[in-house]
Amino acid sequence: MRKPKCHEGIALIEVSDPLVLTEIESDPQLQAFLGDRLEDCWVAVQPHAVPEILKRLKALGHLPKVRQAR
């Protein structure tokens, strides 16, 4: 079996409700930045697109919190 691999410096979106993630995934502007869905409430996003993602999330009526990983 292969050893694990590390995704270094990745950005993730966490939502409290899977429906919100479905809404995010169906937004054409956000789709371009999304990666694999890791779980019902987690999705990978392009780290370099975080400013654009935050802007779009605010435009969609969310109040995203940004948390820097420890």
Add this chain to the structure above:
Amino acid sequence: VKYSVVECLRAYTDEALATLCEHWGLAASTKPSRLRAVERILADPLHVEPAVRRLSDTERRALNLIRDAEKLCARDLLAVPGLIGGAGAAETLYSLASGGYVLVWPQERAGPFHLGQLAQAARTTNRGPTLVVPATVQNVLTESPPIRLAIQPTTPSDKGREPDGDPAAVEFLETLRLIELIAPRVTASGEVHKGDMARLRDAGQEPGLSSEALALSILIGRELGCVQESGGRLVTTREADAWAEAAAGDRARSLLRAYCNSPDLAELQLFFPEIIGAMEEHLPFGTLRRTYHKQLVASAMAGLGPDQWYAVEDFIDAVRSLDPNVLFLMEAWRAIAANAHDASKAWTESAWQSHEKRLVSWMIQRLFARMGMVGLSGDGRCFRVTDTGRYAFGAGPLPGDESPEASRKAVVVQPDFEAIVYADRCPPSLRRKLDRYADRVRSGPVMTYRLGQDSVYRGMRSGGNIDALLDALERHSEKSVPGNVREQLSTWDRKAGFVTVHVGCRLLEFVDPAEARAFATERNDVQRIGDRYVLMAGSAPELSARIHYDRPATRPFTQGPGLRLCAPWESATLFAQRALAGLAACERLENGDLVAELTRDRIDPDVEWGLLAAQLEALVQGPLAARYRTALRAWCGEPVESSARAAMLVRFEDPEACEAALELPGASACVEGRLGLNTLVLRAGRLAAFRKALRGLGLSVSRNHAVLDDGPPETWAIRWNERQQSREEPGAPDDVLPEESAEAQDEDIVLPSYSPRIMGEIIQDAINRRRSLLIQYQNAWSARPGLRKVNPVSVDLSGPQPSLSGHCHVHGGARAFKLSRITGIRLLEDERF
């Protein structure tokens, strides 16, 4: 450093200790015994408490001043006799020190302390001994008794109206709102930037905020901690909300204390403009003298009786009697600074009338009246201290707050999310909340606010919560908040906590979910996400690969047999699968590799095949093989026809001879096409004419049965390219020409990447709106992509190699860029061309 009582006493002379013993009636004859005896007395509350109770009012005021300052220089205390109660400050201090109620800290290189030094402190320029109050005295010391002024109550002809509302609180709240709105810049010296101050003044005109009140409110806000500098700008803090929530008396008291304690000399600038420089010099920072003129008036106010009217003039005379030198009127330097010929009695009187008197009048009639601490008679010549004022000045109990019923009708919330607020009934706590959570549409006696998602989120970002807003609206509204407004606010509140973006994460991906589970169980500092992922903070275990997302993206897929693509476990990123969406279905193998097969049913036939090819090319390593391009082209409806017929081939041993034949007019007319480097296809029945034409070059054509194949393109394509490059015209696509590696310095910048299809839309948008683009371009000769700024002119999406044409700022000329090689793009909204 803090010294104990005995350490302080050790620095006293024997005579000083003898004086202390005499005060307490202690029979000790030697220095050690005196020291022990005094120490024991000062440590015993049973002796100290009754003695402190017997102290005079002036002594208790002096003790309070020293206690509040923690430690105070003798000269500093003697410079503010008015705060002690008038003349005799030196005697008061001597009396306190000779009883041990005030101790002197040991000073280096100063020799033993004798009580005579206290009297000298007033006459010398140094700061004198440092005074402290022993802990036992502090514990039994009560508040300062108010200063009794020699002033008689009066009866005004017109008692005027009761103080109307709380104008100072409203002005303070307005200032906080404007600071939040404008976020003024702060200069290196801590002052508000002149341009932004002008903007604040302009913005303050609409709600009727004077520039004087604005400056004063900023000063008080800073002193209170409601306003502070952050990132070079002035911002409000949570203290501002706490202040607005406090009772009216506490609000007034904190405003007064902040004003009195502020070292800013704004009011002196106003009333002593010609000598403000000299004033600054003689009012050093960190001393009681700096704020003496404010503290003195506030202390004098505390001594006035309740519910009694006083003439402003009489009060000013009483202040003068406490200390005529409060602003150095008796000092020679002031007369010199004011260009007076001599400090005669007439000049002193005139200076007092024109400066000090006006200052104290302003404090009573403008400042304290607007803070609701004094009520003025109709003509403004008499005043009385209100209950709020008595509490704020420290002379009375906390008055009862405004009744809840009074503010019950302060606001009406309408179903269209507008809140109508009656300013006279609106308590500061509600006003502050509305300023934070809503946009003010109209100011005045009846204000209008609009609750919108942006404004509500702005309020939430500054640390508030919706429940508190709803609660305040319910409390101050006669009718309950409309259901739709309540529901929408709750929805915004819920939505606010929905999304969190984690940046700079370290995510481990396991092939086997069981391994991920076991790893997450072992470690405390990790969070398991889904079956195979673990979010971690510490050091990673042994890894098979590390994918860095802060570097330019690599191409994860290799080209497999047929139309298969494969992304090995080590290089498969979290974006590989989604990037192929629309082209192929991905499947994860047991070993973790990703495989995908291009299928016709996934392809949208309405999309230009070139765009799809570019999308694929951006994901695969090496040039995209012809089979993929051809399949995409055919599936998108582009005709890819083939036909068969017999043809005559002529093969040259040398490619140059082949090209020479093509350059002969007679020979080239017989040629149908070229196969590879060395072979030409002749038109039917033109062999004889071709031979004849070649004869002119001295070439002959022999017929044989040898294989006339030039071999696979790999064997001759490099030579072909070299020959073609030497003929290339300028202005060809950018990656055709080798170029300088100007991009080396831009390696650290990474831009968001998109599929060529979306990129095409972004470029088209930039062209339409004449905006520049920043692109990350991977040309054929560089190991890493470089950064280019481009003014886009056109985008060609229909050709086999979709490309962007425009003016490249790096090269200063027209260039073309293949979309498949653009690894990142950002539209520069601020740069038009």
